[in-house]
Amino acid sequence: MPYTGDGAERLARAALTRLAEPGDLAVGQWIDQLGAVALLHTIREGGRPPGAGAARVAGFRARAAGLDPAADLERVRALGGRFVIPGDPEWPTQLDDLGPTRPIGLWTAGAASLRLLALRSVALVGARACTAYGAHVAGELAAGLAERGWVVVSGAAYGIDAAAHRGAMAVGGPTIAVLACGVDVAYPRGHTELIRRISRQGLLVSELPPGQHPNRFRFVLRNRVIAALTRGTVVVEAALRSGALSTARRARDLNRITCGVPGPVTSALSEGVHALLRTGAATLVTDAAEVAELTGGIGGDLAPHKQGEALPRDVLATAARQVLEAVPAGIDGAPAAVVARAAGLPPDEVLQRLYELTSLGFVERCGAHWRVVGRRKGDPGE
Structure with a gap:
C-alpha cells in the first residue's frame, strides 16, 4: 500500500533517498511525472515508471524491500535534525533551478533554518591539499564575509573547506557544511569535532540518509547542491583537475556569481583558478568586500575603492x-x-x-x- 496521510510525501521521499543516488535524472523526472508517493508504490508493487528499464526497476525493488523511512526520520530527529522536502517553508527554492536533478529532500542536523541561512550565502571551495597561503586566504575571506552578515557554505573536507568553516565560526558566524555522507557520519574522521561544531553553530546538510558513507561520485554530485544553494562560489586554490572546479562550473551554468582568488603563478594548486580567470569564467577577487560586492544587492554591498597612498x-x-x-x-x-x-x-x-x-x-x-x-x-x- 502507498503511504497515506499528511506525512506520506515526506515518508516517500525519505525512502527514495535510499533507493536512488543524488542527482539521478530519471528518478527526478519520475517524481515530476508521478509524484513521490505514487513512484514508490509503483516500484514496490512491480510496476514500471515511464521509460524505466526492467533491470533498473528490479534493482530498486530489491532495495525497497527493507526500507524503513520512519526509522530514518526518527534517527535524524534524535540528532536534533529534520528532513526538509520541496514545499516545506524551510526549503530553499533556489535549489529548484537544478530541475529534475534537484535533491529529493535534504537531511539536516542543527537548529538553524536552512532557507534563512541560504538566503545570503556564499560558497568557499578549493583544494584539500592546500598551501598555507590558501588556508590563510580562505579563513580571512570567511571571517570577513561572516562579519558582513554572509553565511559561508563549504563541504567540511580537509584544506580550504575546513579553513572556510573555521574562519566563519571564529568570528561567531554560522556556516553550512554540505556533506557527501549522512549527517550522522563524521567524514573525514579527523574533522569529527569540526563537524560537531558546525552542527551547533550552523547546519549540516546532506541528500543521503543517515548512516550513508561517501564515495568519489557522491563528492562530485554534492557540488551541484553547494553551487545551487548559494548566491556565488569562490574558488581559493584548485589544480587543473580539482573537484572544486566542478562547483565553479555548476555555479556558472546556474547563472550564479563565480569568483577566483589568484595564487602564485608557480603554484600548480592555483592553475585551475588561473584558468577560470583567464577564460573569463570567474571574476578575480582578493578580499571579502569584493566578494560581497559581487554577490550582494546592487548598491548595497559596495567594496571600498582601493588606491595607493596619497603623496x-x-x-x-x-x-x-x-x-x-x-x-x-x-x-x-x-x-x-x-x-x-x-x-x-x-x-x-x-x-x-x-x-x-x-x-x-x-x-x-x-x-x-x-x-x-x-x-x-x-x-x-x-
Missing part, C-alpha cells in the same frame, strides 16, 4: 608637476630659463610655479639657480 606631489597642478620634473636634482640646480625650456612652458609661468614649489618645500633658490630640496617620498626612485 604630496599628487595634489600639485599639472603645470607645477611639469616644472618640478624639470628642476635638476643635482646640487648645482639650473636657472629658471633652463627649467622653462625643459618644462616646455612660458618663462613667466615657470617662475610663478617655482615660487609655489618653494613655498611647498619642493624646491629652493640658490642665487640665480633653482634646485630640488633633497629627495622626498614620492619622487622618482622612492
Whole structure:
C-alpha cells in the first residue's frame, strides 16, 4: 500500500533517498511525472515508471524491500535534525533551478533554518591539499564575509573547506557544511569535532540518509547542491583537475556569481583558478568586500575603492608637476630659463610655479639657480 496521510510525501521521499543516488535524472523526472508517493508504490508493487528499464526497476525493488523511512526520520530527529522536502517553508527554492536533478529532500542536523541561512550565502571551495597561503586566504575571506552578515557554505573536507568553516565560526558566524555522507557520519574522521561544531553553530546538510558513507561520485554530485544553494562560489586554490572546479562550473551554468582568488603563478594548486580567470569564467577577487560586492544587492554591498597612498606631489597642478620634473636634482640646480625650456612652458609661468614649489618645500633658490630640496617620498626612485 502507498503511504497515506499528511506525512506520506515526506515518508516517500525519505525512502527514495535510499533507493536512488543524488542527482539521478530519471528518478527526478519520475517524481515530476508521478509524484513521490505514487513512484514508490509503483516500484514496490512491480510496476514500471515511464521509460524505466526492467533491470533498473528490479534493482530498486530489491532495495525497497527493507526500507524503513520512519526509522530514518526518527534517527535524524534524535540528532536534533529534520528532513526538509520541496514545499516545506524551510526549503530553499533556489535549489529548484537544478530541475529534475534537484535533491529529493535534504537531511539536516542543527537548529538553524536552512532557507534563512541560504538566503545570503556564499560558497568557499578549493583544494584539500592546500598551501598555507590558501588556508590563510580562505579563513580571512570567511571571517570577513561572516562579519558582513554572509553565511559561508563549504563541504567540511580537509584544506580550504575546513579553513572556510573555521574562519566563519571564529568570528561567531554560522556556516553550512554540505556533506557527501549522512549527517550522522563524521567524514573525514579527523574533522569529527569540526563537524560537531558546525552542527551547533550552523547546519549540516546532506541528500543521503543517515548512516550513508561517501564515495568519489557522491563528492562530485554534492557540488551541484553547494553551487545551487548559494548566491556565488569562490574558488581559493584548485589544480587543473580539482573537484572544486566542478562547483565553479555548476555555479556558472546556474547563472550564479563565480569568483577566483589568484595564487602564485608557480603554484600548480592555483592553475585551475588561473584558468577560470583567464577564460573569463570567474571574476578575480582578493578580499571579502569584493566578494560581497559581487554577490550582494546592487548598491548595497559596495567594496571600498582601493588606491595607493596619497603623496604630496599628487595634489600639485599639472603645470607645477611639469616644472618640478624639470628642476635638476643635482646640487648645482639650473636657472629658471633652463627649467622653462625643459618644462616646455612660458618663462613667466615657470617662475610663478617655482615660487609655489618653494613655498611647498619642493624646491629652493640658490642665487640665480633653482634646485630640488633633497629627495622626498614620492619622487622618482622612492
